[in-house]
Ligand SMILES: Nc1ncnc2c1ncn2[C@@H]1O[C@H](COP(=O)(O)OP(=O)(O)OP(=O)(O)O)[C@@H](O)[C@H]1O
């Protein structure tokens with residue numbers, strides 16, 4: 001093992017020499033790996049942003065419990081206790097009529113003068129239930145809704161539950177699609193790099209035979225070729241990041257910024273994306289080349 | 302050092318290459334294996350360094366039964382054996398120096414140490430000046446000497462040479478033999494397969510004759 005580490009510069013040099021000698025094949029492998037990883041990275045960005053978007057929607061999404069105008073302080077207190085005891089509930093905000101009016105004016109913006117001269121008494125007071133992050137799912141909301149609906153002082157409840165249900169369907173679909181496509185793309189990368197290494201091994205079969213005859217261990221024989229695969233994969237990952245970064249900052253962000261406004265800023269994933277792509281590339285290159293090398297060494301002694 | 306007990310070897314197509322071979326080569330010995338073409342000399346040598354496997358019988362090298370060797374133990378056996386192949390097996394895309402250095406690096410010898418050893422051994426076979434030449438630009442004799450240098454570079458306790466003088470003129474052949482003799486004096490066991498009877502006479506060492514896969518005359 002120590003020997004192996006000490007020899008790493010040698011393995012690296014052999015791998016680079018191989019890549020240089022087989023520049024055409026290496027370029028094709030690198031190119032296709034890069035393209036696959038660009039798609040992979042793009043999928044990640046999509047998923048990341050769908051997740052962020054959905055979370056921000058959930059954030060805004062609450063359960064609102066409208067009270068009767070004549071609800072007593074005792075009823076309110078009981079209701080508050082019941083709600084706070086509900087699963088996943090983070091806090092409850094009480095919105096009285098005046099507050100509701102202010103919010104409505106705010107929401108109407110320039111058209112707020114429609115409400116000119118009205119006081120808030122036509123707006124019922126309400127409780128706004130905010131769920132804890134990570135617990136903003138349907139079952140909690142539905143259970144609580146059913147529970148409080150019949151309590152005294154409650155007039156009605158409202159929640160964008162159908163919306164949320166649809167949203168969760170979308171999330172699940174996106175996740176499934178991203179995973180499936182990622183898997184297929186990864187398989188492609190493994191295959192491409194594995195095949196390139198297979199050809200290299202074939203071109204190097206004499207060297208490998210001699211290595212065997214002079215007593216090189218399998219580990220020593222394998223390492224340069226696996227290193228080659230890892231370099232190819234990691235290189236493809238970095239190139240893919242470069243392309244995505246360029247497209248994202250040079251092209252996409254200015255356009256998207258003007259469309260979505262301040263409401264929602266699309267994110268690229270930054271460092272995690274670099275590490276993710278380079279790491280994924282390296283791992284896939286490792287798998288592809290390791291499989292090829294193993295297969296090759298199994299073939300003969 | 303080497304002991305064969307009732308060894309049989311048959312290639313997939315064709316008859317027996319070796320039949321009921323019994324042989325003992327003590328440590329430190331210098332032995333010639335002679336015999337006509339196709340007698341089984343190369344086969345015998347390749348059984349010893351584990352490039353072929355026996356069909357029946359046992360082979361012991363330095364006390365270890367190599368017919369029971371696992372694949373992962375093979376490298377260890379081979380590091381102790383220097384082999385000069387009949388067809389040299391030089392790598393066409395590497396220079397003379399790299400052909401030998403490559404084999405050193407492949408078994409984990411550090412770069413500086415490998416360089417030192419390769420220079421020393423190239424000087425020994427008189428090829429230091431050709432170190433940056435590619436094998437295809439060398440004469441047959443020069444290629445043969447590169448192959449010999451590669452076999453010697455590890456200072457193996459056992460040296461096996463298959464026709465190491467086949468491409469050399471008599472003067473050069475005798476020089477190589479003198480080199481082998483010197484190595485043999487440094488406690489290396491030497492096994493040489495050859496057609497060349499004048500060499501055997503020149504060296505006056507033990508010789509064993511193979512014919513049709515059997516020992517026909519062993520002294
Ligand atoms: N790889 C192989 N596959 C099938 N038969 C083989 C193989 N190698 C050798 N043989 C056969 O085994 C027998 C012994 O061959 P071997 O190479 O050991 O002879 P040799 O004594 O080394 O001959 P030479 O002096 O010509 O080198 C021959 O009949 C040969 O045809």
Ligand SMILES: [Mg+2]
Pocket residue numbers: 342343344387463
């Ligand atoms: Mg032969």
